Amino acid sequence: MPLHKENILIVDDDIHILELLQRHLTALDFYTFKAVSVKEALTILQSRTIDLLITDLNMPGVDGMQLIKYTSEHFPKLPKLVITGYPSVDGALEAMKSGVVEYLTKPFTKDELKQAIAISLKEKKPKVTKTPRQQNAYGEIIGNSKAIKSVTQIIDRVKDNKATVLINGESGTGKELVARAIHYNGKYASAPFVAVNCGAIPENLLESELFGYVKGAFTGANEDRKGFFQAAHKGTIFLDEIGNASMATQLRLLRVLQEKEVVRVGAQKVEPVDVRIIAATNFNLESRIASQKFREDLFYRLTVVQINVPPLRDRLEDIELLVDKFIFKYGVEYKDKLMPITQEAINILKRHHWPGNIRELENVIQHAVIMSDKQITVDSLPDYLKFTIDFPKETALLPLKAVEKQHILKVLAHTNNNKSEAARILQIDRKTLSQKIK
Known part of the structure; x- marks a missing residue:
């Protein structure tokens, strides 16, 4: 199928893979952004409009799987493509469950990459749950738990x-x-x-x-x-x-x-x-x-x-019934209609600990109804409910070579692998930079 020019973010700690992917993507008429770490990738995602994420899974510190889980909830409409040199059945299943559309194993050809990108860029519609569900009600108390x-x-x-x-x-x-x-x-x-x-x-x-x-x-x-x-x-x-x-x-x-x-x-x-x-x-x-x-x-x-x-965390099986109750309450009040909710959004609600119990859940659904048009999706939920990444503290003492390597990779990514520009920023000559890259 014909491909249109899109913004693609590629994430890999291997600079050579980044260069290879960039050459292939440029030849396919895509704009590319590169990141050598998850932290750098999140900075780009928050400041640029990205149409496709391509990421490796195995990276030091914070790995690609955490990046996938984070983007699945904070950027739910962003399609994701995984590339890995260490394939496993469990890894592939976990990636697919987290919203990955395609999964490529290194090494791959340019045609395989093109086909995977074409599949990934197809719109993926979230599953919608239908309301209402059967419930066991006692006055205003509802639940089957x-x-x-x-x-x-x-x-x-x-x-x-x-x-x-x-x-x-x-x-x-x-x-x-x-x-x-x-x-x-x-x-x-x-x-x-x-x-x-x-x-x-x-x-x-x-x-x-x-x-x-x-x-x-x-x-x-x-x-x-x-x-x-x-x-x-x-x-x-x-x-x-x-x-x-x-x-x-x-x-x-x-x-x-x-x-x-x-x-x-x-x-x-x-x-x-x-x-x-x-x-x-x-x-x-x-x-x-x-x-x-x-x-x-x-x-x-x-x-x-x-x-x-019981606290809400001890009756999570009742969350869908409670959600239906509050969607009806606020859907009629604010939108004059009932709004469906996606299964992805329900999954996030079921995962939360709910320190504020049912009152907190009601506030979340009230917020979601206000922020939604036709259905409640992951986008409608407050950010604090979504997946977070705990980055390692930067105060860890590293060997000089490791610090130097991280900095050189960061500068190369910033300059789109322009070695002359990178050497100027690093204040070393191009020959020295080439030796360090090797």
């Missing part, structure tokens, strides 16, 4: 009674969704559900917000006011971040649990309350008990039933 099913099984057992529940889980795992599932899927669903973030209310105001106050109890208390517990009467109060409550507030919570009554701040009269308490924390309350920051008696009152919400 064993970890999330154990949570919904406990919800089934507590939803129709008023046993006190403590929900443990990292930030962003959906603890409030679990609390809402308990309330809204049970027989008390028509009663109030009141959510209180104990960590968001200043400590000096938390008691008055929870239990209410009477006129004149403190400066600014100009009238009697009910608290969250009275507002949740006959229903559920959800105390999020309970580990942040002061010791004084904890003592009053203990009284509510024991006596089923509250006393407003500044009042003497008790008021009965009929309320189910669900608390949640991302702290280890046992360790806070040991450091005398949480009451042991309150802990045992709160843990009639415990639910441990």
Whole structure:
């Protein structure tokens, strides 16, 4: 097939191979850029428009496979062609899985190179996953993983009674969704559900917000006011971040649990309350008990039933279902349509550790929907999710000959192997340079 003039980046630590490839590519009417290392290749990729990457696999320091993985995610539309003098089945399979289109073994002919380039430059369309997928939903909680099913099984057992529940889980795992599932899927669903973030209310105001106050109890208390517990009467109060409550507030919570009554701040009269308490924390309350920051008696009152919400990294099989949920939510909100997502993008999402859990995943999909037009691809994902290369520290002490060799190769690549220009930059004569190259 006829070839058009394209920009091709060739990467190899062997200067002779670079020269050979450049001659072949120039004869085929291509523009060429050369790099003797992965680090130099990335500099060129970030500053130039490259249409094809040709790279060796075996290079010192950072090898070509890492370059392939990096470009597959940061430059997903860039086709890749591998050339190697040390072929292996495993290496070829890994390269192909990482997005390499063609694989050439040294030595190769000019015609073989031409054919491989022609194949590589054909457009490669990403695979698209179709939505929606079948899911096991419990209110807003979705997932088919064993970890999330154990949570919904406990919800089934507590939803129709008023046993006190403590929900443990990292930030962003959906603890409030679990609390809402308990309330809204049970027989008390028509009663109030009141959510209180104990960590968001200043400590000096938390008691008055929870239990209410009477006129004149403190400066600014100009009238009697009910608290969250009275507002949740006959229903559920959800105390999020309970580990942040002061010791004084904890003592009053203990009284509510024991006596089923509250006393407003500044009042003497008790008021009965009929309320189910669900608390949640991302702290280890046992360790806070040991450091005398949480009451042991309150802990045992709160843990009639415990639910441990798993972090997202322990339920990666649910990621596709969660992605569908958020694509629907933000696709309709921002684009007025559902957007498909490529399998390559899903693979990156499944590989991430998700320290921010489901909240982080939702933010990523919200970003991706905004940045996409017709479908969500690898290009739509934030860079921090993609493959990174850890380059060796440059402070390593090398022999003088090794340092000299690296520098000469770098200058030759910079000058497109113009030995006269390279000798001028190196401030040596051309004859000396030729001897060093040999």
